[in-house]
Every structure is written in C-alpha cells, then in structure tokens.
Amino acid sequence: MQGEGEEEMKFEEALEKLENIVEELEKESLDLDETIKKFEEGVKLFKICKRKLEEAELKIEELMEELK
Numbered sequence: 871m872q873g874e875g876e877e878e879m880k881f882e883e884a885l886e887k888l889e890n891i892v893e894e895l896e897k898e899s900l901d902l903d904e905t906i907k908k909f910e911e912g913v914k915l916f917k918i919c920k921r922k923l924e925e926a927e928l929k930i931e932e933l934m935e936e937l938k
Contacts, residue, residue: 881922888915 891912895905 879918881919884915884918888912888919891915
C-alpha cells in the first residue's frame with residue numbers, strides 16, 4: 871500500500887531522495903534502528919522509481935507501436 875503523496879511524487883524527486891539515503895547508509899554512522907528505517911524508506915522509493923520507469927517504458931512502447 872502506498873503512503874500519501876507517493877503517487878504524486880515525481881521520478882526525479884524519488885530518485886534524489888533514494889540517492890541521499892544510499893549516501894547516509896554508506897557513511898555507516900547510523901544506529902541499527904535508524905539504518906532499518908532508512909532502508910525501508912529506500913525500498914519504498916525504489917518501488918516508486920521502478921513503477922515510474924515501467925510506466926514510461928510502456929508509454930514509449932505504445933507510441934512506437936503507433937508509428938508502425
């Protein structure tokens with residue numbers, strides 16, 4: 871289930887937030903609970919990015935099909 875605002879989040883916004891989380895996790899300065907929380911948030915953002923890319927790919931395929 872998606873949280874509020876996730877549906878409207880743009881790909882670029884989700885990707886930027888995901889990149890920031892990755893940087894934070896790579897620093898290894900977070901405690902275990904914070905690491906798990908950030909990881910969970912990262913998974914949600916990854917799913918948003920994946921869905922947006924799949925939607926874009928489908929749209930491009932539909933447009934290319936119209937050219938045939």
